[in-house]
Amino acid sequence: MSDHAITAIGFDADDTLWQNEHFYRLTEQRFTALLEAHGDEEVISSRLLAAETRNLALYGFGIKGFTLSMIETAIEVTEGRVDASVIREILAAGRELLTHPVETLPHARDAIERLSGSHRIILITKGDLFDQERKLAQSGLGDLFDAVEIVSDKTADTYRRIFARHADGPERALMVGNSLKSDIAPAIGAGAWGVYVPHPLTWSFEHVEPPVGNPRFRQIEDLGALPDLVRALARDGLHSAATDPSP
Structure with a gap:
């Protein structure tokens, strides 16, 4: 296995896996x-x-x-x-x-199931503890995760800590989410890959410019494209990974 191989995938929850x-x-x-x-x-x-x-x-x-x-x-x-x-x-x-009942987004379950056999799958979500636990339980996705982290905020230090605790460090992890500010920019700042999945109703507070020049940034239309993207990165040997992953 390559020293740069992705071994863990983090998923945001709200507006990535279910409507919020x-x-x-x-x-x-x-x-x-x-x-x-x-x-x-x-x-x-x-x-x-x-x-x-x-x-x-x-x-x-x-x-x-x-x-x-x-x-x-x-x-x-x-x-x-x-x-x-x-x-x-x-x-x-x-x-x-x-x-309110939880409404999972298209391809959420299928994407996680297709990746879970070859990667550690981690839910990384922020917000109220009780509410996030409720939504996770009602989503029916809870059993698919190797670890669940509900945090007060998402920063580069948050991702370094989580990917060090549950995986092989941020350099061999990938974070998936709909928020450039919370899911993508800080994950890339920690040294991970960031895969942006836009949602049409992302809260304005979460808007920042996409780090399009960063070699560890990717964007897909929906979660249905995620397994193929992960396979493509593995097939290409992560040639586009920078030695310095800072944004």
């Missing part, structure tokens, strides 16, 4: 409709995004932080006059998000 942002968008539409008397939809959405962004350091990623940010935004845009019935509706919307 779609339900946030529907909830946000419900939220802005509740406050339509206090501003245009675009303005309220912008205020909500600002609240979410500044609250990440306090609440982290996930539905609970999103719900608290909606309440905070409602208080702000109404100058403290928001009715209790609106707060009740916001809390109900948050609870519905936390219990």
